[in-house]
Amino acid sequence: MLFRPDKKAILTAAPIAFATGLAPHIAAAHEAWLLTPDEIATLASAPMPALFTSSVALGLAAAIGCAGTVAAFHIEEHVRPYEKRLAPGLKNAATYVGPVVMRVALATMLGLAGIGGLPRHGTAHWVEPTLLVPDMQLSLVPGWEWLAACQLTMAVLLLAGLLTRVIGLGLVGLSCLGLVIFGPAFAAYAPHFIAPGLIIFLVGGGKLSLDHMLGLNRHIAGLDPQGLWRLAQILVGVGFVYLAVTYKLTQPTLLIAILQHGEMPTFGLSYPLIALIMTGVEIICGTLLITGRLIRPVSLVIIGAISFLALTLGETPLFHANLYGCMILFTLIGRTWPATNEGPSAYERALV
Numbered sequence: 001m002l003f004r005p006d007k008k009a010i011l012t013a014a015p016i017a018f019a020t021g022l023a024p025h026i027a028a029a030h031e032a033w034l035l036t037p038d039e040i041a042t043l044a045s046a047p048m049p050a051l052f053t054s055s056v057a058l059g060l061a062a063a064i065g066c067a068g069t070v071a072a073f074h075i076e077e078h079v080r081p082y083e084k085r086l087a088p089g090l091k092n093a094a095t096y097v098g099p100v101v102m103r104v105a106l107a108t109m110l111g112l113a114g115i116g117g118l119p120r121h122g123t124a125h126w127v128e129p130t131l132l133v134p135d136m137q138l139s140l141v142p143g144w145e146w147l148a149a150c151q152l153t154m155a156v157l158l159l160a161g162l163l164t165r166v167i168g169l170g171l172v173g174l175s176c177l178g179l180v181i182f183g184p185a186f187a188a189y190a191p192h193f194i195a196p197g198l199i200i201f202l203v204g205g206g207k208l209s210l211d212h213m214l215g216l217n218r219h220i221a222g223l224d225p226q227g228l229w230r231l232a233q234i235l236v237g238v239g240f241v242y243l244a245v246t247y248k249l250t251q252p253t254l255l256i257a258i259l260q261h262g263e264m265p266t267f268g269l270s271y272p273l274i275a276l277i278m279t280g281v282e283i284i285c286g287t288l289l290i291t292g293r294l295i296r297p298v299s300l301v302i303i304g305a306i307s308f309l310a311l312t313l314g315e316t317p318l319f320h321a322n323l324y325g326c327m328i329l330f331t332l333i334g335r336t337w338p339a340t341n342e343g344p345s346a347y348e349r350a351l352v
Contacts, residue, residue, distance in 0.1 A: 033134045033319060034258050036122035043253040049272035052252045057276075065280050069287055076294050083296060087334060090296075094332035099206025103158045105325030106171065106196055108318060111155035114148045118318060131178050133189050134319070141181050150174075158200075161209020163216070168201030188246065191239035195232040196322050199329055202228055202337070229337035230292060236326055237289030240302075244282040248275065255279075262313030281305070292335045299330040 035043070051057050112118045113130045120134040128137045129148035138145050151174075154167050175193040178186040202225055205211030248255050255278070256271045266274060281301075288298045303324065310317045317324065 034121050034261075034313070034315060035254060039257065040254065043257050044251065046253045049252060049256070049275075051270075051272045051276055052249070061276055061280055065284055068280070068284050072284070072288055072294055075297075079294065079297060083334065090332045090334070091338055094329065096207060098329050098332055099161070099164070099200075099203045100208055101328050102196060102200045102203060102325045103161060103164065103205065103209070105321040106200060107155040107158035109321045110151040110158070110171075112318065114151035114155065118316070131181070131186075132174070132193055136178065136182055136186060136189070144181055147174075147177075161205035161211050162214075164205035164209060164211050165201045165216075165220075168197045168199070171197035171200070188239075188243055191235040191242070192322055192326075195235040195239070196326050198228050198232045198235075199326060202232075203329070225337040229333070230335075232326070233289050233292060233295065233330065233335070236323070236330075237286040237291075240282050240286030240289070244279045244286065248279040248282065252276070252279075258313060262315075264309075264312045289330075295335040296331050299327040303327045303331075 109118070109132060113132050116123075116126045116128045116130065118130065118134050119125055119128055120137075123134075123137075128139055129145070129151075130136050131138060131144075131147055132151075138148055154170060154174075157163055157167050172194050175186075175190045175197065178193075179190055204217045206217070209217070211217045252272065252275045255275045259271050259274060264274070269277075285298050285302055288294050306320050306323060307317065309315065310320070
């Protein structure tokens with residue numbers, strides 16, 4: 001049977017892939033985690049590589065991105081039969097593994113942020129507590145230092161699996177508070193913490209938790225699990241597209257410097273071209289998550305990309321523990337939350 005692309009999905013994805021490939025946008029550097037403030041100031045004023053100032057090159061990159069996105073829709077038709085065979089086993093594993101993965105991932109980031117264990121490059125360990133990520137130092141916002149203790153408390157509760165859903169909503173609130181405290185600079189991080197907050201709210205503490213022992217893992221009547229599940233996927237996708245456009249596309253000198261410092265293998269390509277390819281891949285993956293296509297394969301690609309970069313650049317994978325948690329859950333559960341309109345599904349009953 002000939003492939004007939006989903007027109008609605010293409011109309012949604014193509015403008016995203018094209019517009020984000022050309023949009024002029026200026027913002028602070030997400031790469032602040034791996035560069036010192038002095039390096040960032042110097043690189044920010046450095047001239048951009050010709051590849052990123054050429055309208056022809058960027059137009060060609062945008063066209064390739066659109067073609068790649070459409071090709072992914074085609075690939076999905078061939079992947080779907082295999083996914084259907086694997087889905088029952090993966091979703092069964094999710095009932096046991098999923099909640100624990102999310103709890104440990106988020107607890108690790110919250111705990112280390114609260115005690116300064118994930119500092120930005122050039123800052124000593126255990127000195128500067130941050131809000132979730134390395135460059136959001138609480139010392140920069142007087143009066144908010146108590147958030148360090150708040151994060152530690154949330155981390156302990158998550159590890160114990162106590163009040164897990166409440167902590168999930170608390171993480172959503174903490175992410176929104178970050179926007180208030182740090183302003184637009186936190187917009188790069190908020191979607192990637194709101195999403196896991198929603199996910200942990202959905203899955204709860206799981207079997208291996210105090211919530212389960214105390215009978216707190218009950219199905220929440222009137223909740224729209226599928227809506228929240230898709231919202232989490234969309235937020236993660238939006239976060240990737242935003243990061244790619246705001247930082248990598250408009251400030252490529254920062255990304256190129258990181259690649260050079262880490263002596264990343266070039267495979268015969270120039271660093272500017274590698275940076276542009278990385279930007280395109282991030283935009284395509286984000287777009288597919290937004291449109292709900294190839295959720296499992298895309299999640300595996302992102303896990304592989306994050307791990308490869310962490311190994312080659314000497315970066316700790318803990319910087320992205322929240323994304324690892326999301327991608328593992330997306331891989332196990334897929335696009336559709338296994339629930340019905342007539343009360344809790346077998347999957348939800350297994351979670352409690």
